Amino acid sequence: MPQRTYAVIGLGAIGLGMAQSLLRAGLKTIGCNRGPRPLETFAANGGQTTHNPAEAAARADVLFLAVVNAAQAEDVLFGQGGAARAMQAGDLVVNCVTVKPAFAVDMERRLAELGLLYLDAPVSGGPAQSAAGKLSIMASGSPEAFARAETGLKAVAAVVHRLGDEAGKGSAMKVVNQLLAGTHIAAAAEAMALGLRMGLDAGDVYKVITSAAANSWMFETRMKHVVSGDYTPLSAVDIFVKDLGIVSETTREQAMPAPLAAAALQQFVAAQARGLGREADAAVIKTFPGIELPRKKD
Amino acid sequence: MPQRTYAVIGLGAIGLGMAQSLLRAGLKTIGCNRGPRPLETFAANGGQTTHNPAEAAARADVLFLAVVNAAQAEDVLFGQGGAARAMQAGDLVVNCVTVKPAFAVDMERRLAELGLLYLDAPVSGGPAQSAAGKLSIMASGSPEAFARAETGLKAVAAVVHRLGDEAGKGSAMKVVNQLLAGTHIAAAAEAMALGLRMGLDAGDVYKVITSAAANSWMFETRMKHVVSGDYTPLSAVDIFVKDLGIVSETTREQAMPAPLAAAALQQFVAAQARGLGREADAAVIKTFPGIELPRKKD
The missing domain is CATH 1.10.1040.10 (N-(1-d-carboxylethyl)-l-norvaline Dehydrogenase; domain 2)
Known part of the structure; x- marks a missing residue:
């Protein structure tokens, strides 16, 4: 199996811990954030960093989204961030942001049009659980999305609840x-x-x-x-x-x-x-x- | 110390278990209820029984009230039940009924006028905990009321939270x-x-x-x-x-x-x-x- 590259966009209360957990599991991981402070922390951990979502997306096979809200997720993927168009067919977006179920369904559809996989994967747990790689994840998506997410999810989560074959159920x-x-x-x-x-x-x-x-x-x-x-x-x-x-x-x-x-x-x-x-x-x-x-x- | 007599008025979901727990602790206990069924059960356990609150009160030193609501408590003590006037100075009423704090304060005052002690003692826990003598009790009242209640409370409760020296805090x-x-x-x-x-x-x-x-x-x-x-x-x-x-x-x-x-x-x-x-x-x-x-x- 090829060594995949992971990116986490949004190194906040949850995202930084996720990036650190992926790194600790021996996975090649890029951290992406607007402000510089968490990037410095993650670089000090030995992670790769960038301010640019499209750059992170171009290099990653699996992209974890951990920004604050749906508007930011939209902007990172389809707006100024330009991440979706930077990814390659077959790549996966794991969306950990709390969004409306309808938004998750829509994201899955729009990414599929670009040949991309989507996992609807909001999390439960705070900074401590995230730092320890012990988040609880409520996930739904296609079997292909789950298969591609498996290694990354193992690194960041203690429990993954698998709730169905289409986006929306996780949210x-x-x-x-x-x-x-x-x-x-x-x-x-x-x-x-x-x-x-x-x-x-x-x-x-x-x-x-x-x-x-x-x-x-x-x-x-x-x-x-x-x-x-x-x-x-x-x-x-x-x-x-x-x-x-x-x-x-x-x-x-x-x-x-x-x-x-x-x-x-x-x-x-x-x-x-x-x-x-x-x-x-x-x-x-x-x-x-x-x-x-x-x-x-x- | 004299062997005291206990009475429980209201042998419902909580009261029957309390009466059984008192009996099991070796305490002389009278069960009082309007309907006949729980009296039959309690008599079969070896308890003394009566339909008449005043009779139970006259024979008891410590009266546990476990009726349904404040209106019934009022009726048992001061209305048709006539229990308060049947008790002797220094006797204790332990009120386990869920009532407004103001009602508990008022009860304490009215019973004190008759020379009676009052413990404001609502319970947490269901029929199973009551039957096992493992209720949790939120209690407040005078040190004299607590002292006189001690043996009975030990028989019916796993935990007694002592919340103050006057009625109202328990409720x-x-x-x-x-x-x-x-x-x-x-x-x-x-x-x-x-x-x-x-x-x-x-x-x-x-x-x-x-x-x-x-x-x-x-x-x-x-x-x-x-x-x-x-x-x-x-x-x-x-x-x-x-x-x-x-x-x-x-x-x-x-x-x-x-x-x-x-x-x-x-x-x-x-x-x-x-x-x-x-x-x-x-x-x-x-x-x-x-x-x-x-x-x-x-």
């Missing part, structure tokens, strides 16, 4: 995932805020709820920020304005009511409106009036 | 707990419904979400009903109409917005309106249009 699962993730964070904040309002101690609420049937993974991880008063972002408020926006558009397109996700979106928008967009997503609790939140200890 | 924590529990069930149903609408397989959704950051204890336990198509109730839709109603009233009294819990309540009300009140709470998913739910296998 559909990611939408379901983000609906719950965002709703659980907003619910955790709402519950903690009510507890504080009623005079309960934040640490008591954390201890009781995390040991009870009302627990969620998001409550457990996010309410730590509230108890400690430290809103240093791992995942920011802005991310859930974006992702619950995708949920909102998807539910409308599917003609499916989603009242809890709609309410959760409004809470994150309210947080953004107060200038909290870049704080940890748990900062959504700061939108509640009339409570005193625990302060960070010096 | 406040239970309101926080039920806000999350109800919201998580409604969110789980919303997410699963959207997944089905987009053509995902229910088993795939269950597998991916329960292994991801979007998981909650409620998703994990409740969506099993949906995947298997079996809505035999452990906890019913009606319970969350009641408990999210308590959340709704409490948030209004506290002047605290709770948009997710409000949306969740409406979903359970919609399920009740469709005649699903007595099905498992996961049946809230049946309110979503345009999806085909998995059917129960014969």
Whole structure:
């Protein structure tokens, strides 16, 4: 089997770890990013780097997309980035960006017109899991796309959920995932805020709820920020304005009511409106009036 | 120390297990219930039984209340049940019913006027935990109330969270707990419904979400009903109409917005309106249009 070349476009919270994981697996890997900082990091790891998506695409057989949103993915592949036209027939695009299922279906079709394979492959997990090569991937696509992706996926993921033979199913699962993730964070904040309002101690609420049937993974991880008063972002408020926006558009397109996700979106928008967009997503609790939140200890 | 007598009023899903646990711990225990069936069960276990709350109260030093709601608790203690006036100064009422914090505060005050102690002690856990003496209790009350409750609590609970020296804090924590529990069930149903609408397989959704950051204890336990198509109730839709109603009233009294819990309540009300009140709470998913739910296998 020929030694393939990999590229990762977008060396952010997820992409940098993916590129590092591919490199660590002994695969020839090019990192591509607009800003210089992550490129310096990746070069120091021994990776090849470029600012130019088309250059990365021309040299790669397998292109991982890890940019911020659908607009950037569109731009990298078909717009100014020019990556799609730089690739060769039979090459593969693995799209890890959270996008609407309809967008993934459209991407697969447009790339197929150029003879390119597409894997719809959004991820679950944060920077730590990505750096460790332990992402969880919700993937769908043709058997050919899966076959060509296999070596790369093994390098970056602990689990690959195979959800069907066409693009869209992976992104559909990611939408379901983000609906719950965002709703659980907003619910955790709402519950903690009510507890504080009623005079309960934040640490008591954390201890009781995390040991009870009302627990969620998001409550457990996010309410730590509230108890400690430290809103240093791992995942920011802005991310859930974006992702619950995708949920909102998807539910409308599917003609499916989603009242809890709609309410959760409004809470994150309210947080953004107060200038909290870049704080940890748990900062959504700061939108509640009339409570005193625990302060960070010096 | 004198051998105390215990009574449990309301031998339902939680109360019967509590009475059995007290008995198993070697404590003299009287079970009291309106309907005859649980009394027969408890008598067969070797317990003493009565239909009359005042009689149970007159013989008991420690009275556990495990009726359905605040109205029944009021009636048992101060209304037709006549239990409060039948007790002797220094005796203790342990109220395990989910009630508004303000109701618990009021109960403590009214019982104190009769010289009686009060422990605000709502529970978390279902019939299985109750039968095993492994409930989790969120308790607040005076040191004297805790001291007198100690032996009985040890018999019925695996964990007792001690949340303060006055009634109200235990019930406040239970309101926080039920806000999350109800919201998580409604969110789980919303997410699963959207997944089905987009053509995902229910088993795939269950597998991916329960292994991801979007998981909650409620998703994990409740969506099993949906995947298997079996809505035999452990906890019913009606319970969350009641408990999210308590959340709704409490948030209004506290002047605290709770948009997710409000949306969740409406979903359970919609399920009740469709005649699903007595099905498992996961049946809230049946309110979503345009999806085909998995059917129960014969």
